[in-house]
Amino acid sequence: MKNKAMAIGVRTRSIYGALAIMTILLSIGENTMAQTKSTAVVKNIVLVHGGLVDGSGWEAVYNVLKKDGYTVTIVQNPTISLADDVAVTKRAIAAQNGPVILVGHSYGGAVITEAGNDPKVAGLVYIAAFALDKGESVSSLIKDPPPGAPVPPLLPPVGGFLLLDKGKFPASFAGDVCREKAEFMADSQVPWGVDALGGTISEAAWKAKPTWYLLTTEDRMLPPDAQRLMSKRAGATVVEVKSSHAVYVSHPQAVARIIEEAARGALVAAKEGATSAAAD
Numbered sequence: 001m002k003n004k005a006m007a008i009g010v011r012t013r014s015i016y017g018a019l020a021i022m023t024i025l026l027s028i029g030e031n032t033m034a035q036t037k038s039t040a041v042v043k044n045i046v047l048v049h050g051g052l053v054d055g056s057g058w059e060a061v062y063n064v065l066k067k068d069g070y071t072v073t074i075v076q077n078p079t080i081s082l083a084d085d086v087a088v089t090k091r092a093i094a095a096q097n098g099p100v101i102l103v104g105h106s107y108g109g110a111v112i113t114e115a116g117n118d119p120k121v122a123g124l125v126y127i128a129a130f131a132l133d134k135g136e137s138v139s140s141l142i143k144d145p146p147p148g149a150p151v152p153p154l155l156p157p158v159g160g161f162l163l164l165d166k167g168k169f170p171a172s173f174a175g176d177v178c179r180e181k182a183e184f185m186a187d188s189q190v191p192w193g194v195d196a197l198g199g200t201i202s203e204a205a206w207k208a209k210p211t212w213y214l215l216t217t218e219d220r221m222l223p224p225d226a227q228r229l230m231s232k233r234a235g236a237t238v239v240e241v242k243s244s245h246a247v248y249v250s251h252p253q254a255v256a257r258i259i260e261e262a263a264r265g266a267l268v269a270a271k272e273g274a275t276s277a278a279a280d
Contacts, residue, residue, distance in 0.1 A: 051106060169186035213237070
């Protein structure tokens with residue numbers, strides 16, 4: 001009986017020992033998976049505004065991203081020349097402590113198309129933005145609008161800078177923003193340098209970087225058809241939102257959502273692209 005009890009005790013201890021080892025191994029596996037998942041998410045977001053506005057318009061998007069644990073930098077590009085705006089954006093990228101998701105609205109798309117060639121940039125997100133190709137400029141894309149397309153109410157340049165007609169700004173730029181906010185945006189316009197519109201792209205970053213595009217279907221500044229053409233050409237993952245050009249103000253959750261999608265998918269997409277290229 002004594003020997004039998006001892007044998008049972010040994011078997012019991014062996015079972016408990018095995019269970020303990022299994023628990024440890026499972027815990028290690030779960031931690032490893034969690035760490036792998038965490039490191040696959042890009043945590044640095046750099047936001048680049050477009051012409052006629054400044055970086056403060058990103059506030060609502062910034063708040064969502066910060067709440068969700070991202071490090072967010074807002075570039076205050078002067079919009080005097082494309083080269084200067086790219087330089088300012090590159091300084092913001094250089095200040096980050098790891099991979100970056102680079103986001104541009106409107107003219108800011110031209111900026112990120114050039115600045116996005118920086119090796120720290122893991123992915124690009126265009127928000128109703130100009131996804132230009134090599135040799136193109138904003139001016140070259142808007143000079144001949146198709147019949148029936150909305151034409152931005154730009155006033156004649158003064159001293160080399162452009163503004164929108166204040167009275168027409170709300171309907172053209174911010175049709176789904178509350179009247180008071182839209183009027184404030186009209187009255188606080190930042191002069192947009194003609195040279196910035198004429199700046200050309202030397203190399204389009206979207207040719208080498210995973211790309212996302214938020215397309216605004218009610219846009220009266222950058223026609224939806226033009227957005228579709230550019231996003232398709234860039235091979236972007238496209239999300240459509242029923243919104244005006246000021247989607248980052250009127251639909252900040254939708255804007256933050258596509259940015260976070262890019263943050264989760266950029267490194268994976270880049271790895272898959274590299275694997276596919278190697279296989280070819």
